[in-house]
Amino acid sequence: MMTEDQYFLGYRSAEWERLREQAEDFQPEAAWLFDQFGRLDGKSVVELGVGPRGCLDELAARVGPDGTVIGVERDAESVELARKFVVDRTLDNVDVRHGDARATGLPGDSFDLVTERLILHNVPRPEEIVAEAVRLARPGGWVAFHEGDRVGQVCDPPAESWNRLMEVTQRYADRNHINVFIGRRLPGLLRRAGLVDIRVRPVLYIDHEAGHPRRLVLADFAENLRDRLISSELITREEFDDLHSALRNHLADPGTTVISHLYVQAWGRKPE
Ligand SMILES: C[S@@+](CC[C@H](N)C(=O)[O-])C[C@H]1O[C@@H](n2cnc3c(N)ncnc32)[C@H](O)[C@@H]1O
Numbered sequence: 001m002m003t004e005d006q007y008f009l010g011y012r013s014a015e016w017e018r019l020r021e022q023a024e025d026f027q028p029e030a031a032w033l034f035d036q037f038g039r040l041d042g043k044s045v046v047e048l049g050v051g052p053r054g055c056l057d058e059l060a061a062r063v064g065p066d067g068t069v070i071g072v073e074r075d076a077e078s079v080e081l082a083r084k085f086v087v088d089r090t091l092d093n094v095d096v097r098h099g100d101a102r103a104t105g106l107p108g109d110s111f112d113l114v115t116e117r118l119i120l121h122n123v124p125r126p127e128e129i130v131a132e133a134v135r136l137a138r139p140g141g142w143v144a145f146h147e148g149d150r151v152g153q154v155c156d157p158p159a160e161s162w163n164r165l166m167e168v169t170q171r172y173a174d175r176n177h178i179n180v181f182i183g184r185r186l187p188g189l190l191r192r193a194g195l196v197d198i199r200v201r202p203v204l205y206i207d208h209e210a211g212h213p214r215r216l217v218l219a220d221f222a223e224n225l226r227d228r229l230i231s232s233e234l235i236t237r238e239e240f241d242d243l244h245s246a247l248r249n250h251l252a253d254p255g256t257t258v259i260s261h262l263y264v265q266a267w268g269r270k271p272e
Pocket residue numbers: 007009019022023048049050051052053054055072073074075078099100101102116117118119122123
């Protein structure tokens with residue numbers, strides 16, 4: 001049965017702002033990942049699910065004036081934001097297209113590098129996006145993903161607000177066939193899609209001081225989902241609002257340490 005293609009995080013201006021901040025934060029990790037593919041001058045790259053900016057600036061700098069970067073994004077407002085980002089940064093070698101990462105309509109066997117970050121963690125049927133990425137790569141080209149896994153996401157000291165919001169957001173994800181533990185599946189997904197020379201790198205953050213926006217990820221995700229959690233009857237409005245404000249207070253406390261999602265970078269090559 002086809003599952004509804006629900007996007008876990010939804011679209012709100014606060015979420016776009018979070019994604020922009022997160023893109024800055026992940027810049028060293030994106031740079032590390034793209035370093036694995038040597039010099040990219042003059043190469044052609046596709047980034048799937050760019051949101052309001054993704055890695056477009058990093059990729060544009062790497063392919064240079066003779067290369068091209070195509071960004072694909074499903075949400076029309078995110079496309080407009082990404083296009084504005086491209087204009088503001090004068091990224092003349094970047095073209096942002098409104099389209100579906102499951103079926104981009106771009107030519108197959110064509111691109112030197114196909115990449116994405118944190119789509120699979122938020123949507124059902126991840127294997128369709130992997131298959132499309134592999135289809136787009138040229139023989140000998142690379143596919144590189146950066147995904148999340150809730151495996152170690154904890155706060156210390158523990159808090160009831162954290163535990164309960166982890167539980168209801170996960171139940172919502174399960175109901176919508178979204179795998180918030182997808183990171184651990186990534187190497188297998190790439191292998192089964194036909195890639196070879198698969199490599200993996202874990203990335204994890206421990207935020208032990210108040211102030212870093214990354215500490216707030218669970219509170220931000222829950223807020224994005226608030227109306228959907230309530231209308232799905234996974235939680236009442238009153239319980240949500242009480243827990244959410246308790247969680248924000250707990251995360252603002254300098255005595256609270258937050259361990260992030262485990263992020264999994266995995267990449268492989270399409271056989272010649
Ligand atoms: C968590 S955001 C990450 C944005 C960006 N990759 C980054 O890391 O900064 C995931 C993005 O994937 C997009 N998305 C989800 N499903 C998609 C699909 N089938 N095709 C294209 N984009 C999709 C969402 O609209 C959203 O902008």
